[in-house]
Amino acid sequence: MTTQEIAGLIDQTYSPQTWAGLAPLLTLAGGILLLLFVELFERLHPLRAPLFLASLIGTFLAHKYAGAVGPILGGSYIVDGATVAWGQLFLASTMLAWFFARQYYRTSLAFLGEHDILLLTAPLGMTVMAGAGDLVTFFVGLELLSIPLYCLAAFRRRRNDSVEAGLKYFILGAFGVALLLYGAALTYVGTGHLDLAGIAAGLEGPGRPLAFAGLALIAGSLFFKLSIFPFHLWVPDVYQGSPTPITVLMATGTKAAALAFLMRFAAVLPGSSANLIALLAVLTMAAGNLGALVQKDLKRMLAYSGIAHAGTVLLAVAGTVAAPALAGDAIQAVLFYMAAYIFTAGGAFGILAWLEADGDLFTRIDSLRGLARRRPWLAATLSLFLLSLGGIPATGGFLGKWLVFSVSTRADLITMTILGVLLSVVALGYYLRVIVAMYMEPEPAELAPPMTERAWATFGTSLCAWMVLILGVLPGWFLGRVF
Secondary structure, three states: OOHHHHHHHHHHHOOHHHHHHHHHHHHHHHHHHHHHHHHOOHHHHHHHHHHHHHHHHHHHHHHHHHOOOEEEHHHOEEEOHHHHHHHHHHHHHHHHHHHHHOOOOOOOHHHHHHHHHHHHHHHHHHHHHHHEOEHHHHHHHHHHHHHHHHHHHOOOOOOHHHHHHHHHHHHHHHHHHHHHHHHHHHHHHHHOOOEHHHHHHHOOOOOHHHHHHHHHHHHHHHHHHHOOOOOOOOHHHHHHHOOHHHHHHHHHHHHHHHHHHHHHHHHHOOHHHHHHHHHHHHHHHHHHHHHHHOOOEHHHHHHHHHHHHHHHHHHHHHHHHHOHHHHHHHHHHHHHHHHHHHHHHHHHHHHHHHHHOOOHHHHEHHHHOOHHHHOHHHHHHHHHHHHHHHOOOOOHHHHHHHHHHHHHHHOOOHHHHHHHHHHHHHHHHHHHHHHHHHHHOOOOOOOOOOOOOOHHHHHHHHHHHHHHHHHHHOHHHHHHHHO
16 A cells, blocks of 8 residues: 555544544443443442443433444444434443343342443444444454343352353354354355455355355354344243343343344345245244243243244345345334334333342242232333233334334235234233233232332333333334434
């Protein structure tokens, strides 16, 4: 490179556009460093909560005012409207997990500083994943997200099920990363590129078979994070054993981060793979819904429900692969669906965190019998979340499903869409079973519902309930601010 070319590259790298695009990431990184400093001095520990919230708020403002500045860092990171919208959803997911973690832990109070630091690292990795323009950047973001989650899943170190969940997640997560790296290597050999634009252009070359094999392995890695069939079997055990506030983040933010990159990655997938992706979506919905029908533990039931929802949203990905002209509508549908899911599933898992802090027995469906008579507000909000997950009208979940099925229908995936709708109806069976237990069955004589009040959990639950209703009744309020 000549001196002028090097000078031009430096100017581009350190331009105001680049700093604006990196502002959310730098704000999060600064918050992490401040939390590490506060942890060194016991007198500063009361500053943890204000610093954590300030970091999230500052990052949200950085997203809002920096806006979509386009590709930066040589195209390895893309700050467009979708990246900004995904980043704000990641912050919402992290904030909910933090709200429900307050007053949850009993034996790990001395390690809450480490907990908050790890929790704040997760949205940093999610945002990098959402804006990744090449496979190397995506890998960096994936590790920034995964490593904190491995630790947080095993945070209740005195409990065997929590340690087991962290170990399972680590081993299977390493398997997923291996698929990604091996797929990236084959793709690079086949196309000579690691950036998505270069991969798309290089698929017509002589290395096409190797490139397609690499793309299949990369898709498998993403399907693992999304809990798509047959990479879904880890979800119930890991969700059940992990601390429930961390399950909130796994079920919402982690899934959204993998989906954000998958929507970019779909542009390089061949159109012939659309039917296979749609078939995997329907199989995932079947596995999730049928598995949830036989569960007796509400936390495990919601884990299987999350698998089914991952299959539903994958139909939109299949739609954009089949009809690239629908990419804009598919992005809109997926963003709305995940916004509704973050507040719906986040609220449902948050109520479980509220109950589980008084004992694991309170996550069993039988223990919720008669809850409406003892805690009417708690039963009403949980019912709202379950109805939204089931896709009942006037909730965010209904409009999310309508948008996704609309995209898959316009992409001529009619058969798979019909099967998806029918499987969504099946899901109402296990959601209504919980509502019936809370409102129509007598209280268990041996186990009365807990009466503990938790201010942070109350605020988080109320926020989720309002957002579910707003997204269901006033969807334009969300769509008008994102698009």
